[in-house]
Amino acid sequence: MFAGLCARGIGLAPRSAFAHTLRPGCFRTFHRSTINATSLLQKLSQHSAQIYGTSARPPLQGLLKQFSPWSSKRHIALRAGRRRAFDPRFFSANAAQAQAPAAELPVLSPPPVAGWLIFSSLLVFAVIVVGGVTRLTESGLSITEWRPIAGMIPPLSEAQWNEEFEKYKATPEFKLLNHSFTVHDFKEIFYMEWGHRVLGRFIGIAFVVPLAYFAVRKRLTATLPKHLTGMAILIGLQGALGWYMVKSGLEDSLMETPGAVPRVSQYRLAAHLGTAFVLYAGMLGTGLSALYDWRYAKKGLWGGFKETGEQWKTVLQNPLIKRFARNSKALTALVFITALSGAFVAGLDAGLLYNEFPLMGGRLAPPSDELFSRDYAKRPDGGDLWWRNIFENPTTVQFDHRCLAIATYIATGLLYASTRNPALRAVLPPMTRRFAVASFAMANIQVLLGISTLLYLVPVPLAAAHQAGSVMLLTTMVHLLVSLRRPGAAARAWRQALQTAKTKAK
Template sequence: MPIILFGIVVLGGLTRLTESGLSIVEWKPITGVIPPITFSQWEEEFEKYKQFPEYKLLNYNISLSDFKYIYLMEWSHRMWGRMIGLIFVLPAVYFGFRGYMSRPIIKKVAGLAGLLGFQGVLGWYMVKSGLSEELLSTPGAIPRVSHYWLAAHLGSAFLLYSGMLLTGLQILRDSKIAYDFPKEVAKILANPSLNRFRSLAICAAILIFLTSMSGALVAGLDAGLIYNEFPYMGKNIIPPKSELFSKVYARFGETSLWRNFFDNPTTVQFDHRVLATTTLCAITALWLYSRRLTLPPKARLAINFVFGVSCIQVTLGISTLIYMVPIPLASAHQAGSLTLLTTALYLIHTMKRIPIKI
C-alpha cells in the first residue's frame, strides 16, 4: 500500500504541474469512473469546462485535443485514488472478519480507512476552490486551487502514507519477534543512552513534514517562479522587510501582517528556504551525533539514508528553483520530500524498543 500511495502523491504533483486539476468540474464517485469515449461525450465535457474561470481567464485558446490531455491526467489521478480505496478497504474487511488482525491493528486500519475517505473529500473541496466564479470578478486573479486546500490535501496524504507505512512495519516486526529476534539487537535498543537519539529522530521527522507542507504553500502560490536564485533573494539573503511583511496581504489591517507567512509568495518562499536549511542542518547534526552511539545495523543504515536523501533533496530543491520549476525537477523534488520522510519514519521504527526478555 505505501508504494501505491507514494505513486498517487507523485501523480498528484504532476497533475498540478501540468495544470490539469481543474479539467473535471464535477465530482461523480461512481459514474465518473468511465471517461468520455465518443466525440459527442468529449464535446459535452469540454463545454462544461468552458463555463469555469480557468478556461475563461487562462485556457480560452485550448483545443479539444489539449483538453483531452489535461482531462485524462486528472481522471487518472482520481481513478488511482478510487483504486487505493478498493485495494485497502476490501482486504481489510476480509482479514478483519476472518480474525487475522488483532484488535489494536483493527483500530488502526479503521482509522486509516476513515482518513482515506476524508482525503477524497479534501481533494474535491480543493478542486472546488479553483472553480469559484468569484475569480472572474477579482482583478488579476489566477484560476488555481486554494493553496490552503492544496496543503491540507497533501498533508493528509502524507499522514495517510505515514500511518500505513508504520503500521505495516510494525506488523512485520511483531511477526519477527514472535519467531526469533536477535537478542543482541534488543539489548542495544534497551540502552537508556539512545533515548535522546530517539527523541531527536522524531523531531527530525516532524521538521521534514513541516518543510514539506511549506513546500505545498510554495506550489499553491507559484512562489517558486520568483527569486530564481540561491542563496540570495535579490541583493541579499533576506528580502526587504517591506516585501516580507506587505500590507497588501493584511486582510484586516496592519495587525494581521502575519498573513504574509501564508499568502505572500515572497515570504512563503523565504520560509520554505529557512525550513529546508534548518532541516538539513538538523539532520546533519543528528547524523554526526549517531556516530558516537552504538546503534543496531538497520538503524545505522537508516540514519545514513536519512542524511544522504536530505542532501539530494536540497540539491533538487535548489535546482528546481534555479531552472524555474521545470516539471521533471519539480516532480522529483516532491517525490524526494516523501522519500525523505520515509527514511526518517523507518529510522524511528528501527529505534523502537523490543518487548522481549534479554
C-alpha cells in the same frame, strides 16, 4: 451392543488412544450411565486379546497403569456426542504442549498483512507524485464535477467529450488562461486529472477490501483494527477533501477579483497533501512494525542484530538511545512541516520568484517591507499582517520554505554525525545506523533537487522529482523510527511462548 452405541454417537468422556482401536462387536453390553474405570479397562484388555491377540495388551496395560491412581469411586461417564475421527493430541507428545499455549496467545499479524500495508503505502506514494504532476501541468481544474462512481469511466464518444469540454469552458481557468484550448488540448489535461482520481479510488478499494478480509479471518493484532479503520475513513475523507480543494478553483468570484489567478486554495492544497503524507507514513510504519514483530516473534531478530536475543530491552533503556529517539522524532516532524510548506510554494507558484540560491535578489533575505507587505492584510488595524504574509505572500512563502529546508538539512546532518560518536555507536542498533546514513544521503539529494528546480524555473520533471524526494526523505525517517520501536505485546508473548516450548523440549 457397543456398535449400536457408537452408531448413536455415544463416546467415552476421557478421549484416549484406546478409543480409536475399538472395532464393532468387541462388547455385548455396556451400562449407559457410569462404570468403574479399572473394571472397564480390564474387560477391554481381555476382549482385545481375544480379538487382536497379545499385541493389543501393551497399550491397554499402559492405560491401566495410567488409571491405577484412581480410587474405586472415580468413574468415567459415557456421554452422547459426535467424536472426531482424528485427534492430533493423541499422536504427538508435543502437540498438547504446543496447542495449549497457542490457544491463549494473542493474534499476531502474519507477513501478508505487512505486505498489504506496505503495498498500500506505495500506492499512496504514487498518487502523491501523480498529484504533483497534475498540479504542475495545471490539470486539476479540468474535471468540474465529483462523481465517485460514474467518474471512473472517462468520456468514450465525441459527444461526451464535447459535453465535458463545454463544462470546462464555463470555468474561470478557461476564460482567463486557456481560452484558446481545443478539444485535443482539453483531453491532455483531462486524462491527467482523471488518472489521479482513479488512482485515489483504487487505493480505497485496495485498502478496504483486504482490511475486511483480514479482520474477518482474525489476522490482525488487537490494536490494528481500530488504527486501520481510522486510515480507511481518512482515505474517504481524502477524496472529499480533494474535491473541496478543486472547488476553490472553480468559483466564479475569481472573475471579479483584479489580478486573480484561477488556481486552488493553497490552504486546501496543503491540507490535501498533508493528509496524504499522514496516510503514507501511517501505512508504511504500521506495515514495517507488523513485519518486524513477526521476525522477532519467530526468530528473535530485532534492530538488525545478527544474533537472536533480548538486546532491545537494554538498548532502549540506554539514555543515549532515548535522546537519539527524541531527536529522530523531532526531525521527522521537521521533515513533515518542510514538505507541507512546499505545498504553499506550489499553491502560490512561489517557485517562480527569486530563481537564485542562496541569495534572494542579491541578499540573504528580501526587504522586510516585501516579506511583510501590508497589501496582504485584510483587517483595518493590520492584526492579520503577520500570518497572512506567512501563508499568502509568495515571497515570504518561498523564504520560509528555504529556511525550513536548510534547517532540515542541517538537522539531518547532525543526526548522522551523532551516530559517529563512539559511545552512541556502540549501543545503536545496526539497522538504525543504516537508516541514519540513508536519511542524510536523501537529504543531500533533496537539496540538490530543490536548488535545481529553483534555478531552472520549476520544470515539471525536476519539480515532480523534488516532491517525490520529500516523500523518500520521510520514508527513511519512518524506517529509522520503526527500527527503534520495541516489539509489540503480541510479538513478545509469542516469543516467550516459543522459548518456553523449546526449553521444555530440551
